[in-house]
Amino acid sequence: MNSGMKGDMDMNASDLATLRMLIIREQRGETVSPHDVASHLRISTASTTKLLDRLAAAGHLERRPHPSDGRARVVALTPKSRKEFFRHFGGHLAAMRDVAEKYSDDELATIAAFIDELGIAISERE
Secondary structure: OOOHHHHHHHOHHHHHHHHHEEEEHHHHOOOOOHHHHHHHHOOOOOOOHHHHHHHHOOEEEEEOOOOOOOOOEEEEOOOHHHHHHHHHHHHHHHHHHHOOOOOHHHHHHHHHHHHHHHHHHHHHHO
16 A cells, blocks of 8 residues: 555655655644654654654644644644545445444454554664
């Protein structure tokens, strides 16, 4: 799924991971700070600034004032980027949603816990 979008939009893996994070957080109604991006990608603040500058210059995201902290900034997808993301991933997302709907909330919680624990176990070995 990622390779098609990376090629069409001239993005690297970190760029795409950032857009994916922004889509997920947007759907949850959550704001995303540059620090959130750095933590999610496990990169330095300097690298995060370069990444956000590149994505903003390409028209994929914009920096906005934080809704409750006038000193802070948040990053958000542009309508162009959101449209491109769903153009590439909309079918995949619908197929994944169809599979997820076969499971109860309790079953999905168990699956999510399992995947989270696997991720932690793998990252501890790195």
